[in-house]
Every structure is written in C-alpha cells, then in structure tokens.
Amino acid sequence: MDNFTKLREIIALTFGVPADDITQTTTRDDVPAWDSVGHLNLMLALEDAFGLTLDIEDMARLTSVPAILEYLATA
Amino acid sequence: MKSSPDRITHALEATSRAGVLDALSPRRPTLSLPEINRLAARLRALPDERRPLRIALLRTYTTELLASCWTFESLLQEFELTLYQAPYGALLQELQPDARLDEFAPEVTYLFLRWEDLHPRLAGPITALPDRATVQAEALEYLGNLLAAFREKLPGLLVLTLLPRMTPPELGIFDAMAEDSEAAFFHELKRGIAQRLLPSVYFNDLNEVVDDLGRNHFFDARLWHTSRYPFSVAGAQAVVARLMSYPVLLKYPPVKCIALDADNTLWGGLVGEDGMEGIELGPDYPGSAYLAFQRRLLALRGRGLLLALCSKNNEADMLQVLREHPHQLLREEHFAAMRVNWEPKPGNLQAIALELNIGLDALLFVDDSDFECEAVRRQCPGVMVVQAPGTPLELPECLDGIPQLEVLQLTDEDRRRAALYAGRRKDQQLKATAASLDDYLASLEMVMRVGLDDRRHAARIAQLTQKTNQFNLTTRRYTEADIVRFMDDPGWLVAHFRLADIFGDHGLVGVALLRLDGETAEVDTLLISCRVIGRGAETAFLAHLLAHLAQRGIRLVRGYYYPTAKNEMVKDFWPRHAFTAVDESTFELEPITAPEARFFRVETEEAIAGIAGVPRLPQ
Numbered sequence: 001m002d003n004f005t006k007l008r009e010i011i012a013l014t015f016g017v018p019a020d021d022i023t024q025t026t027t028r029d030d031v032p033a034w035d036s037v038g039h040l041n042l043m044l045a046l047e048d049a050f051g052l053t054l055d056i057e058d059m060a061r062l063t064s065v066p067a068i069l070e071y072l073a074t075a
Numbered sequence: 076m077k078s079s080p081d082r083i084t085h086a087l088e089a090t091s092r093a094g095v096l097d098a099l100s101p102r103r104p105t106l107s108l109p110e111i112n113r114l115a116a117r118l119r120a121l122p123d124e125r126r127p128l129r130i131a132l133l134r135t136y137t138t139e140l141l142a143s144c145w146t147f148e149s150l151l152q153e154f155e156l157t158l159y160q161a162p163y164g165a166l167l168q169e170l171q172p173d174a175r176l177d178e179f180a181p182e183v184t185y186l187f188l189r190w191e192d193l194h195p196r197l198a199g200p201i202t203a204l205p206d207r208a209t210v211q212a213e214a215l216e217y218l219g220n221l222l223a224a225f226r227e228k229l230p231g232l233l234v235l236t237l238l239p240r241m242t243p244p245e246l247g248i249f250d251a252m253a254e255d256s257e258a259a260f261f262h263e264l265k266r267g268i269a270q271r272l273l274p275s276v277y278f279n280d281l282n283e284v285v286d287d288l289g290r291n292h293f294f295d296a297r298l299w300h301t302s303r304y305p306f307s308v309a310g311a312q313a314v315v316a317r318l319m320s321y322p323v324l325l326k327y328p329p330v331k332c333i334a335l336d337a338d339n340t341l342w343g344g345l346v347g348e349d350g351m352e353g354i355e356l357g358p359d360y361p362g363s364a365y366l367a368f369q370r371r372l373l374a375l376r377g378r379g380l381l382l383a384l385c386s387k388n389n390e391a392d393m394l395q396v397l398r399e400h401p402h403q404l405l406r407e408e409h410f411a412a413m414r415v416n417w418e419p420k421p422g423n424l425q426a427i428a429l430e431l432n433i434g435l436d437a438l439l440f441v442d443d444s445d446f447e448c449e450a451v452r453r454q455c456p457g458v459m460v461v462q463a464p465g466t467p468l469e470l471p472e473c474l475d476g477i478p479q480l481e482v483l484q485l486t487d488e489d490r491r492r493a494a495l496y497a498g499r500r501k502d503q504q505l506k507a508t509a510a511s512l513d514d515y516l517a518s519l520e521m522v523m524r525v526g527l528d529d530r531r532h533a534a535r536i537a538q539l540t541q542k543t544n545q546f547n548l549t550t551r552r553y554t555e556a557d558i559v560r561f562m563d564d565p566g567w568l569v570a571h572f573r574l575a576d577i578f579g580d581h582g583l584v585g586v587a588l589l590r591l592d593g594e595t596a597e598v599d600t601l602l603i604s605c606r607v608i609g610r611g612a613e614t615a616f617l618a619h620l621l622a623h624l625a626q627r628g629i630r631l632v633r634g635y636y637y638p639t640a641k642n643e644m645v646k647d648f649w650p651r652h653a654f655t656a657v658d659e660s661t662f663e664l665e666p667i668t669a670p671e672a673r674f675f676r677v678e679t680e681e682a683i684a685g686i687a688g689v690p691r692l693p694q
Binding site: 010013014036037040041044045048049054055056059060 | 107108109110112113116139140142143297298300301302304308
C-alpha cells in the first residue's frame with residue numbers, strides 16, 4: 001500500500017470521515033474534526049501506523065496531507 | 076503465549092463482544108490508537124444491547140485525548156456511553172454551579188487532579204519542606220472539603236485520581252533510605268485520603284498503572300509539554316480500562332462465586348488417570364504455575380468471593396488430593412460447594428447456584444476444556460466463562476483485569492463469608508434438561524472415524540492401552556509389538572476411532588481389541604481417552620463395531636468388566652447397552668442389536684492398501 005492510501009485510511013479512521021473526502025491536498029482546515037485534539041490523535045495514530053517516533057517540532061508542523069507525505073518520504 | 080499481533084488480529088476478526096474479550100485475554104496487549112478505533116468500530120457494528128452510561132470528567136489537566144479509549148472500553152463492556160468533560164479547571168477554583176453538569180446528571184464522575192491542586196507547596200521540591208506534617212494536613216483538609224462539596228452537588232459515584240509524579244524521587248536511589256523519603260510522604264498522603272473518603276466516593280491509585288507500565292511508558296512528555304495531556308497511548312488505555320471497573324460494578328451483577336474445574340485448571344494432568352502422585356502441582360514447572368493460580372484464587376477468596384469445585388472425577392480421587400496432596404493449597408474447607416461427578420457441568424453449576432442461594436449470573440466458571448466452556452456458555456447463559464489458558468504459564472493471571480471480580484468495599488462480613496460456607500455443603504443434584512444437552516451435542520458436529528487393523532496407529536493404540544485408566548473396561552496393557560501381532564492375526568480385530576468436532580481434531584481417542592472365534596466375538600479391550608468422555612462416543616463406537624461384527628456373521632458378543640480403583644465409571648457400561656450379565660464380570664449380547672449412534676457421523680477409514688492386516692470377510 002502506498003503512503004497516501006495508508007495515510008488516507010488512518011485519517012478517515014481517526015476522524016470518522018469517509019476516506020474519499022481526503023485528497024492529496026487536504027489540510028487541517030478542510031476537516032472540522034482536525035482540531036487541536038484531533039491533530040494530536042492523528043499524530044499518535046501515524047506513529048503507530050507508520051512505525052514513527054515524532055518529535056515535538058514534527059508534531060507541530062505536520063498539519064496537512066502534503067506535509068505528512070513529504071515527511072514520510074524522507075523518514 | 077500467542078504473540079500480541081496474533082491476538083489483536085483475532086480480536087479484530089471476532090464476531091462477538093465475548094470473542095473480542097477472549098482474544099485480548101489473559102493479559103491485555105497494548106493496542107495502538109488505530110487498533111483501538113478499529114476494535115471500537117467493530118464492536119459498535121455488533122447487534123449488542125447496550126446499557127446507557129453517563130460519565131463526567133472533572134479535571135485540571137487535558138483529558139480530551141482519552142475519548143477513543145473511553146469509547147472502546149465502554150463498548151467492550153456493553154455500554155452506550157455519553158461522556159461529558161467539564162470546563163477545564165474552573166470548577167475546582169470556585170466550585171461554580173455548572174448548569175450543564177447538573178443537567179447531565181452523571182452516573183460516575185471521575186476527578187483527574189494533580190497533587191499540586193491539593194496544596195501549592197506540592198508543586199515544589201518535597202524534600203525541602205520543613206513542615207511536612209502541616210502540608211499533609213492542609214492538603215487533606217482541602218481535599219476533604221472538595222470531596223464534600225462534590226458529593227453534595229453530584230449524584231452517582233465519584234472516583235478520585237491523582238496524577239502520579241512524572242519524575243523519579245528527588246533523592247534518587249537514596250530516597251528509600253531517607254527519613255524524609257518522598258515515596259513515604261506520598262504514601263502517607265494516600266493513607267490519609269483513604270481515611271477521608273465519603274459514601275460512594277472512591278480513590279483509584281494510578282501509581283499501580285505506573286507499576287505495570289513503568290514511568291517512561293506511562294507518560295508522554297511531548298504531549299504534556301505541548302498540551303498538558305500526560306498519557307502515552309499505552310498509559311491512556313491502561314488507565315481507562317482500570318477506571319471502567321466502577322461502571323461495571325455499578326450496572327452489572329457482581330460475581331459472587333468462582334466455580335472451578337480441577338484437572339488442568341488447579342493442577343496439571345488428570346487425577347483419575349495419573350493418580351495423586353502423577354499430577355503436576357509443586358515447586359517445579361508446570362506445577363509451580365498451578366500453585367500460583369491456587370494462590371491467586373485464595374487471594375480472591377479473601378475479597379469475599381466464594382470458591383466452588385465442579386469437576387468430572389470420582390469423588391474419592393478428588394478428596395484424596397484435597398486432603399492429602401502436600402502442595403494443594405485449596406482444601407475442602409476453601410470450597411463453599413462441590414460437585415464432583417460425571418454429570419454434565421451445566422446442571423452441576425445450576426445445583427451450585429441453588430445451594431449457595433445465588434443467581435447463575437453471579438457465577439464465574441473456569442475450565443480448560445473447549446467442550447465444557449462452550450456447553451456452559453450455551454446452556455447457562457449469564458454465567459461468565461473464562462477458559463483456562465492452554466499454557467500453564469498464563470494461568471495465574473487469567474482472572475486478573477476482570478472488572479466483575481473487583482470490590483469497592485470490604486466489610487468484616489465479606490471477609491468471613493467464604494469461611495461460613497465450610498461444612499455446610501449439601502448434595503442436591505440437579506440434572507440439566509436432556510433437551511438442552513442434546514442440542515449442544517448435536518451442535519458440535521462430531522465426526523468419528525473408525526479404523527480397523529491400521530498399522531499406522533499401532534504405537535498410539537498401544538500407548539492408550541498403557542495410559543488409560545478410567546474409561547477402560549479390562550485394563551490390559553499392551554506394547555506396540557503386541558498390537559501389531561494382533562493386527563496380523565486373523566483371529567483378532569484391532570479397532571480404533573478418531574474424533575473431530577467444531578473445536579478441532581482430537582486425534583485417536585478410542586480403542587477396542589476383539590478376539591474372534593467362529594460366531595463369537597470377545598471384547599478383550601475397550602477404552603476411551605478421558606479427553607472425550609461424556610458425549611456418548613462409547614455408544615457410537617460400540618454401535619459401529621456391533622454392526623461390523625454382525626456383517627461378518629458374528630452372533631454373540633461377550634464383554635468383560637474388571638473393576639479397578641479408577642474405572643468405576645464404566646461398571647454399568649455393558650448393561651446400559653443391552654448386554655446381559657452372565658456373572659459379575661462377564662456380559663453377553665445375543666443376538667446382536669446395535670444401539671443408536673446419536674450425535675456422531677461415523678465414517679470408516681481405509682487402511683492403506685497393501686499393508687498386512689486388512690481384514691478379510693469370512694468365507
């Protein structure tokens with residue numbers, strides 16, 4: 001499974017939204033459930049799903065699909 | 076133990092809430108957040124009837140991220156949860172009336188406080204405090220007033236938690252030896268809290284979770300510094316699982332009695348087969364694991380829970396272990412009721428409940444056998460069933476983490492309850508209705524495969540003649556060479572059967588050795604492994620053999636019974652199958668009438684062609 005497909009599934013699962021609503025350009029402003037609490041839940045879910053350990057700075061800036069995909073590409 | 080990923084996969088594939096609970100037992104593996112969400116979604120999709128539950132959280136630090144854990148844990152306990160998180164912090168300072176909280180009318184309210192909320196000096200170094208006793212007294216008084224104010228305002232249960240310290244003791248490894256030990260300081264505070272609780276106010280010590288997980292795994296420093304949320308994913312789920320005990324105890328009937336199987340549950344092996352000397356119970360593994368489990372059960376008895384024994388055995392064998400085995404911890408006086416017999420367990424559990432004057436829904440049943448656990452699940456709904464793990468290592472902890480076994484109070488009467496039952500046992504026997512047992516046996520889809528003179532199985536057949544003691548009519552012991560000789564001899568017939576059901580393939584579990592002489596057949600040996608006793612397999616096997624013998628022109632079948640210390644259970648086997656007694660050990664059937672083979676589909680195995688011993692039909 002490619003990173004985007006997996007990421008989309010995790011976002012959908014974390015926020016309870018349809019996977020189809022998430023696109024390659026989705027940012028947190030596009031998803032009402034992606035508020036500050038939702039964002040932290042997503043960061044924790046990404047750590048589990050992709051086997052990552054994010055530091056505080058990463059957590060603060062990975063607020064969109066493009067940002068996360070770029071991070072995953074270089075992780 | 077099955078690996079965590081395996082168990083989590085099983086949980087995700089389970090088709091019932093009980094299935095999810097079983098997959099995650101005995102020791103809950105740490106779930107990832109996606110796994111928690113997926114399991115919650117799966118549970119929500121089940122057609123369970125959930126009880127509504129209203130929980131409120133009052134807090135001085137962030138608890139919003141606990142939401143997925145609350146959702147999952149409540150679905151796991153069959154609750155439909157409505158969660159209210161009170162406005163952050165404000166309630167504590169001013170105890171302002173919160174109209175929304177009043178309207179919400181929580182059934183359980185959790186207080187997530189920090190030590191420094193009780194006294195500002197607790198935010199700084201502890202060991203520098205010149206007046207520890209004063210600080211403790213002031214903190215406890217403040218807490219007392221707080222709890223009284225909440226108690227007045229809020230209905231339902233109130234559960235207090237205090238966030239454990241995030242850093243190791245200030246004095247490092249010296250703390251345990253120091254007169255001004257920090258650990259001792261907080262221990263004293265907690266004792267003080269325990270003394271100041273009010274009706275329906277409970278204190279839950281989260282330090283016990285830190286003991287399980289370790290400080291580093293319990294806290295997540297990143298989330299604490301950015302959002303004032305302290306818990307790691309592992310910490311969060313452990314805390315919420317633990318706190319879910321209160322709603323469960325509030326809303327569901329408590330367990331009052333643990334009914335226990337004995338063989339492979341209280342000790343390793345089968346006392347009827349292996350004898351008291353042969354069971355595993357003592358300082359060496361696996362006996363040490365069974366001993367640890369017995370110790371755990373004694374501890375549970377100390378909580379006011381009753382223990383009952385429900386075992387398929389001869390009573391004499393059982394009593395010998397309870398009275399004479401040097402390592403046996405659970406003696407006769409520890410059991411409030413006992414049913415040791417060959418009757419189906421569902422009926423025995425009903426009798427136990429009746430005798431103890433409790434409902435079936437107050438029973439928890441522990442047994443290692445798929446067959447027994449499923450029989451009880453189907454025929455005694457309401458009884459909580461915990462299957463003893465196949466690995467003895469996991470056995471001692473198999474009853475940990477079950478909310479229904481927790482207690483929220485312990486009176487003197489509770490502590491003494493178990494002892495009051497000793498010596499008052501009555502022996503009322505209650506048979507489970509035949510219909511429900513029949514339904515159960517039919518549902519097992521049992522298949523019996525009968526083989527004749529099959530050399531592939533000679534070793535196993537010989538082994539069974541040597542090991543089987545209880546369901547064994549003549550107790551003759553043979554070697555593999557003997558069995559092969561019988562197979563090669565046209566005057567003998569060596570029959571075996573294998574048994575499979577929905578639980579799996581039990582392997583070769585029955586043997587009959589028949590001596591053929593003209594129109595007469597004598598049953599030299601007939602035995603069945605205790606693994607599959609209690610389902611009527613003997614009748615199906617006998618039916619198949621009699622039909623085969625009749626086909627071969629046999630007109631009279633003679634069977635024998637030689638009593639031993641262990642085979643009392645088969646003393647009426649021949650009369651039950653229409654054989655007439657010729658003398659006290661000899662029984663005959665003429666003409667041959669085969670009984671009905673109920674609940675079994677019986678198939679014949681063909682030995683591989685070309686191997687000597689394939690029976691020839693008579694000329």
